[in-house]
Amino acid sequence: MAKIVIFDTTLRDGAQGEGISFSVEDKLKIVKRLDDFGVDYVEGGWPGAYPKDIEFFRQARSLKLDHAKLVSFGCTRRPKYAAANDPLIKNLAESGTPVVALFGKSWDFHVTDALRVSLDQNLEMIYDSVNYLKTLGREVIFDAEHFFDGYKANPEYAMKSLQAATDAGADVLALCDTNGGSLTTEVGDITSAVRARFKVPVGAHIHNDSGLATANTIIAVERGATHVQGTINGYGERCGNANLCSIIAILILKLGYECLLPGKVSELTEVSKFVDEIANRSPNEQQPFVGRCAFAHKAGVHVDAMTKHPRTYEHVSPDTVGNDRRFLVSEMSGGSTVVQKAKKLGLDLGKSSPEVKETLDEIAHMEHNGYSFEGAEASFELILKKSLGMSRKLFDLKGFRVIIEKRGPNEDPITEATLKISVDGQEAFTVAEGDGPVHALDNALRLALKQFYGKELSKIKLTDFKVRVINTRAGTAAKVRTVIESTDHADSWSTVGVSENIIEASWSALADSVEYGLLRNHPE
Ligand SMILES: [Zn+2]
Numbered sequence: 001m002a003k004i005v006i007f008d009t010t011l012r013d014g015a016q017g018e019g020i021s022f023s024v025e026d027k028l029k030i031v032k033r034l035d036d037f038g039v040d041y042v043e044g045g046w047p048g049a050y051p052k053d054i055e056f057f058r059q060a061r062s063l064k065l066d067h068a069k070l071v072s073f074g075c076t077r078r079p080k081y082a083a084a085n086d087p088l089i090k091n092l093a094e095s096g097t098p099v100v101a102l103f104g105k106s107w108d109f110h111v112t113d114a115l116r117v118s119l120d121q122n123l124e125m126i127y128d129s130v131n132y133l134k135t136l137g138r139e140v141i142f143d144a145e146h147f148f149d150g151y152k153a154n155p156e157y158a159m160k161s162l163q164a165a166t167d168a169g170a171d172v173l174a175l176c177d178t179n180g181g182s183l184t185t186e187v188g189d190i191t192s193a194v195r196a197r198f199k200v201p202v203g204a205h206i207h208n209d210s211g212l213a214t215a216n217t218i219i220a221v222e223r224g225a226t227h228v229q230g231t232i233n234g235y236g237e238r239c240g241n242a243n244l245c246s247i248i249a250i251l252i253l254k255l256g257y258e259c260l261l262p263g264k265v266s267e268l269t270e271v272s273k274f275v276d277e278i279a280n281r282s283p284n285e286q287q288p289f290v291g292r293c294a295f296a297h298k299a300g301v302h303v304d305a306m307t308k309h310p311r312t313y314e315h316v317s318p319d320t321v322g323n324d325r326r327f328l329v330s331e332m333s334g335g336s337t338v339v340q341k342a343k344k345l346g347l348d349l350g351k352s353s354p355e356v357k358e359t360l361d362e363i364a365h366m367e368h369n370g371y372s373f374e375g376a377e378a379s380f381e382l383i384l385k386k387s388l389g390m391s392r393k394l395f396d397l398k399g400f401r402v403i404i405e406k407r408g409p410n411e412d413p414i415t416e417a418t419l420k421i422s423v424d425g426q427e428a429f430t431v432a433e434g435d436g437p438v439h440a441l442d443n444a445l446r447l448a449l450k451q452f453y454g455k456e457l458s459k460i461k462l463t464d465f466k467v468r469v470i471n472t473r474a475g476t477a478a479k480v481r482t483v484i485e486s487t488d489h490a491d492s493w494s495t496v497g498v499s500e501n502i503i504e505a506s507w508s509a510l511a512d513s514v515e516y517g518l519l520r521n522h523p524e
Contacts, residue, residue, distance in 0.1 A: 001258040004221060004251050007041040007101075007141070007174075007203065007229040008034050008244060010275060012073050014235035015045070019281070024056045026278045028063065034232075035068040037271050038261030041141075043071040043101055043229075048091035057095040067261065071141070072097040076104040076129040079117050083132035093136055100133050101174070103143035106161035107150030119157060123164040130168035141227075142170040143205055148182040151190045162198060172201050172227050177216060180209025180239060188219040195224035203227030206242040208234060213242035214288075218250055221257070232275040233287065245272050249289040253316050269322040289321045298328040298374070303336040329363060329373040329380045341377075341384055358387045369498060370470045370479045376496035378516040379509070394515050395421045395449060402437045402503055419444035423452045438465060438482075438506045445514060453518050459488040460517040462510075467502065484509040488517055 011027050014020060022030070027044060034042050044060060045053030053072075060070055072095040077086040084090075092100050104126040105111045111122040126142070133140050142165035144150075150158040162173050175194060177187065187206070194202055204220035204227070206213045217228050228251075234243030245268055251257040252265045259265075272290040276283045285292040295318040297303050305312035310325070318325045327337045335351040338359050342349045349356055362383055363373065373380040385391040398420035406413040417440035418431045428448040434440030442462060449457055464485040469478050482505045485494045493516055497508030 001256060003226070004257045004259045005040045005201075005203075005227040006038075006244065006248065006259050007043065007071070007227060008039045008231065009043040009073075009205075009229055009241065010034075010231040010233075010235055010244075012043040012045050013229075013237065013241050014231035016237040017235040017240060020235055020279050022279065024052060024059060027056050028059060030275060030278060031060065031063060031065070031068070031070065033271060033274055035065045037267060038259075038264045039068050041071050041099060042068045043073050044097070046073045047095045048074065048088045054091065054095070057097065061096050069099050069139070070097045071099040071101050073101045073103070073143075076102060076122075076125045077132075079115075079121060079125065083128040086129075089129060089132065092133065093138075097138075099139040099141065101141040101143050102129055102133065103145045103176070104129070104161060104165065105146070105150075106144040106158045107146040108154045108157045110146055110150070123160055126161055126164040127168045130165050130170050134169040139171050140165075140169065141172040141174055141203070142166075143174045143176055145176050146178045147175040148177045148187060148190055149179060151193075152182075152186065155193075159194075159197060162194065166198055166200050170200060172203050173198060174203035174205045174227065174229060175220070175225075176205040177207055177213075178205075180207030180213065182206075182212075182216060183210070184212055184215045184219050187216040188223045191220045191223040191225055201226050203229060204242075205229040207236065208239045208242065211239070213240070214246045214250070217242045217247050218255075221251065221255070233272055233281075233284065233290075235275075235279070243287075245290045246288045249316070249321055253320055266320060266322045289316075290323060292326075294318070295323055296326040296328050296374075298330060300336065303327050303340065307336055307340065326377075329377070330367060335360065338384065341381065342388070345381070345384070345388075345390070347388065347390075355388050359384055362387060366498075370481055371496060371498050372481065373496065375483055376494045376509075378493035379495040379512045382495075382512055382516060392519070394453070394518050395423045397421055397507075397511065398427065400441065400444070400507065402440060404437065415440045417441045417444040419448055421445070421448050423449070426452075428452075437503050438510065441503075441507060442510055445510065449514070449518075456518050456521040457514070459521065460514060461487055462513065463487050463492065465506075467506075470498070480505050482506045482509045484513045486513045486517055488521065491520070493517070 015022055031042050045056050047054045047057050072092050074088055074092045077083040077089055105122050111119055130140050202225045204217050204225045206216045230242035230244040234240040251259050269290040297306050302313045327340045329337050335356045338356045339349050339351055400419040402417045404413050404415050415434050415437055420429045430444045430447040432443035432447055434443050466483045468481050470481050477500045479500050480502045481498045483494055483496050495509045495512035497505040499505035
């Protein structure tokens with residue numbers, strides 16, 4: 001099996017994406033995770049361009065990496081300096097990384113109009129910079145910026161820029177589609193031309209401005225590139241970089257290449273979530289391979305066929321990338337979904353059994369009223385249990401009151417909830433404050449349930465709370481749908497509530513969430 005080298009630039013090019021900002025600690029955590037995952041090169045930043053990156057490389061010196069090589073990024077020397085005296089190149093040398101990714105111009109238009117030096121001067125700048133870093137014993141990856149656009153405009157000059165880099169000893173020629181506008185056939189043909197001319201390994205660094213970054217990276221590999229650059233989840237400037245989550249999965253599962261450490265591809269989904277979590281980004285649910293919806297089946301015919309054979313509607317098996325298959329519940333899904341869900345609860349139901357029919361009727365009725373169970377499988381499970389007579393009420397609400405008071409224009413509002421519930425005929429009455437009404441209700445509910453379910457309760461935490469106003473038919477008041485996500489560290493689940501009143505909708509999602517969590521840990 002041929003090996004494809006994976007070069008991750010989440011921390012450098014990825015951090016140039018809108019809304020992404022990593023602290024030094026964040027970066028160190030991601031480097032460790034990518035190292036464990038088996039990524040070959042991790043580009044950590046551009047020392048000098050960003051002060052934070054100098055600090056990162058200083059701290060990274062004491063990181064123990066088992067597999068990955070740390071890379072610093074920078075540009076060829078400026079026209080007025082010798083390579084050894086250019087402060088930016090000095091920063092690269094001082095960053096202490098074994099590898100440097102050095103970008104230089106290969107598009108004549110950029111040389112004359114952006115850099116404003118002569119075409120020959122640019123070639124000297126490439127040669128000098130690569131040569132200097134090689135004399136320091138560094139591995140040098142030459143990133144040929146705008147290579148594909150440059151080749152289309154002036155193929156001879158674009159090739160000369162690569163020649164200058166290889167003459168100086170560059171170890172890899174990474175061809176960049178910096179503006180992300182190249183078509184797949186162009187990337188394929190140009191990669192072939194470079195491969196035919198140079199013996200040095202060729203890489204691809206592709207941006208996604210035409211939505212073709214994955215395809216363009218794959219064709220580069222099919223035409224002989226052995227090094228691919230990209231970011232986890234496709235973070236990056238404008239429309240992002242090539243998404244390593246898709247590329248790694250395709251290279252390993254479909255093309256049979258060797259990448260990462262053996263067996264690690266099954267951690268792909270977890271790595272994707274890990275990086276999103278640190279970047280504080282909500283995951284792209286429809287992301288191929290690793291998104292929450294990547295293996296979610298909704299239409300009745302699909303679900304029905306899936307129960308006969310998973311290959312009917314899945315191109316790869318979700319477990320190969322560490323993802324999960326999900327059967328979505330909706331009035332569209334029909335009996336098979338309910339049968340599948342019941343099976344997970346350990347119950348064998350026939351598709352035409354009265355319980356299945358009753359559940360579907362209930363779902364249809366609730367969806368008509370604005371519920372959606374697709375993102376709220378825990379609420380669905382509670383309904384299913386109820387129609388199967390498996391539910392056990394853990395508590396009954398007797399009533400609640402929420403007061404929000406703001407005592408002046410500059411005062412923070414104070415929120416207080418009072419709550420009365422009963423558990424097996426025993427009443428509990430509590431008062432609690434919170435940052436807002438849902439938080440106060442959550443605190444009051446926890447306080448009330450503590451004496452009955454203290455230990456299990458302390459494990460359950462709310463992690464997310466979403467509110468959406470839903471369109472209702474003309475003539476009725478607008479309704480809100482709230483979805484609450486919770487975790488007990490072993491697992492996470494979502495519940496939903498709908499009402500014309502946001503507090504009532506939140507309460508219903510909250511009560512479901514706590515009940516579901518307690519039942520998980522307290523089945524009998
Ligand atoms: Zn880039």
